[in-house]
Amino acid sequence: MEDQEKQTKHVICMVSDFFYPNVGGVEEHIFQLSQCLLHRGHKVIVLTHVYGDRRGIRHMTNGLKVYYLPIQTFYNQSVLPTFITSIPLLRYIFLRERVSIVHGHSAFSTMAHEAMNLARAMGLKSVFTDHSLFGFADMSAIVTNNFLALSLADVNHCICVSYVGKENTVLRANVDQEKVSVIPNALDSHVFKPEPAQRPLNKINVVVMSRLQYRKGVDLQPAIIRHICERYPQVNFIIGGDGPKRSILEEVRDEVGNERLKLLGAVPHADVHGVLVQGHIFLNTSLTEAFCIAICEAVCSGLQVVSTNVGGIPEVLPCHLILLAHPTVKSLTEKLELAIQRELNGKRLDPWKMHEEMKNIYLWSDVVQRTEVVYDQVHLEQSSAELVRRLPRYKKCGLVAGWFMMFLVTLQFLLLKICDKLWPSSDIDIAPDYPLDAARWSFEEERIENNNGIVGNGSASGSQPISAVSRRFHLSRN
Structure with a gap:
């Protein structure tokens, strides 16, 4: 507990077009990682777009705040890429929640790329997790790779889930390999157990x-x-x-x-x-x-x-x-x-x-601790939001795409200045934090209630209650 209190506390904004009630590996990864970070004492919020009648602000397990933004999807659950129209809304949320690190997930998520780019313009730190592999030959892969190279040109750090994924990201997005870490996905072995009696x-x-x-x-x-x-x-x-x-x-x-x-x-x-x-x-x-x-x-x-x-x-x-x-x-x-x-x-x-x-190969306790190392690293980096420092990073993206992105970044910078004049940060109310003690108490309550062999392995790593959380993935507090 003493180590946990001494560590740097971050305010992390997870951003992706893919989240609950959508079902998939990216959605589950964001939820579980957020729960682990909450338990470690960090503040975490999630940004995604509306899903049907699920819109506005919702609170999920242990006070995880989710913003379902009023942005309609364009293709395959992703919003239309503009890099401009979402600036006022995202800026307001970043300031209201006092976000320090924006963590985007999935190369397919337009919202993640826009949020990371805006974070850099506001002087915040950005981290990107790539959950997929792409080729290099077909037209869709070429377009996606060029788009990813533009997005990651100014990101602070990238996370890949495998070493093959790291090589793929470094090659197709032209990212410095020193800025890419490998952190695998995790598995909750307390939930996934054999039940031979269920098989015919x-x-x-x-x-x-x-x-x-x-x-x-x-x-x-x-x-x-x-x-x-x-x-x-x-x-x-x-x-x-x-x-x-x-x-x-x-x-x-x-x-x-x-x-x-x-x-x-x-x-x-x-x-x-x-x-x-x-x-x-x-x-x-x-x-x-x-x-x-x-x-x-x-x-x-x-x-x-x-x-x-x-x-x-x-x-x-x-x-x-x-x-x-x-x-x-x-x-x-x-x-x-x-x-x-x-x-x-x-x-x-x-x-x-x-x-x-x-059961001991892929643990959420390991994943969250390694992710914290990345957060601490980018937190200590000296980076500037000034245009003269950001624009040269896009030149390596090509003559046409690079200059086009430099134009977008300049326009984004000007619109951000206009927003600062129209809606000063001093006029934005700071959102109250979910009580940390309540979050920890909720974890401990679940661990005690499920202390029948389903939860807990005698470890002091702080990962004991995560299995209970995974079984409550769909029990959100509205």
Whole structure:
């Protein structure tokens, strides 16, 4: 506790287009990291756009304040990139909450990039976490990479979830490798536990949990399902997730029947464990992946894992806990058949031994402490919001894109000065902080209430109550 009191307390603003009630790895990462930082004594707020009738200011578990800004989405849950129109609103929130560090998440999030850029114009520090991998050849990747290079030209520090992700970010965004750290995702092993009684004895269930989109390799799944269902009558498939590729799986379901292939649709993260424990084998067909926390959750729940060997996936698990395949139908089918034979012959690893091996590998206590090191580092950096110092950083982005960004930054600077005249910072009320003692008390209350083996491992790291928080992800205080 003394070390916790001595550490520098930061006011962190998490920004992303992707947050609750949207469901996904980025959303869960932001929520869990925010809860850990709150428990460590920092102040954390989250900025995102409206989701349906969820708008305005909401308070989630332990006083996590979420701003659902009145900005409509443009494409794929992201807002229209302008870098200009959101300046008054974001400036007001930064000043009202006394933000010191703006932490953007996901390369796809327009709001994250705009908030980080405005933070630098206001003299605040910015950190970016990249959760994805991109190629270099197709048109969409070229556009995204150029946009990312412009956004990260003036960021203080970047975080990647794997070493492959770091190399990818350094190359495509032209970022100095000294400004990029690797901090993997984390897993709550208190939630993801084997439950052998939930699995059928006379059947083998293959579970797939992912967004149903192209980069998740959904196009490979129909041929795999048809082959396995034809050759192994005792094997069924359970697929959780939703997306534009759902229709091709519905066609396969019509062929093999509802009993052989169940499509669950979007599954809230709080219900993922309940789906995993029904399965014997977890199948991941991603074509690109920076980390893939889903395979960690599957192994921790006692499932065999068959996955493509793309991106950062080979870094994630020891080789004896995963069967890696090339991203082709033939290779994935062969590895899946090998896993099925292990189940039929009783030669698979014991689920509880798999859980014991996984539970101490990816801990939220480690992730939050390493993230704090990044925050402390950028907090001590000497940086200036003056145009003469910021503009040269964009010259390396190219003749056209660089000069265009320099024009936008100059315009942003002028609009910020106008906002300072029209709405002086002295006229903006400071938001009251959520009582820190109440947040800690809430954590301790949950730990005591769940002190039946679900929460707590005897560690003094401060990570004990996080499993309780993850199960309350959808219980927000309105």
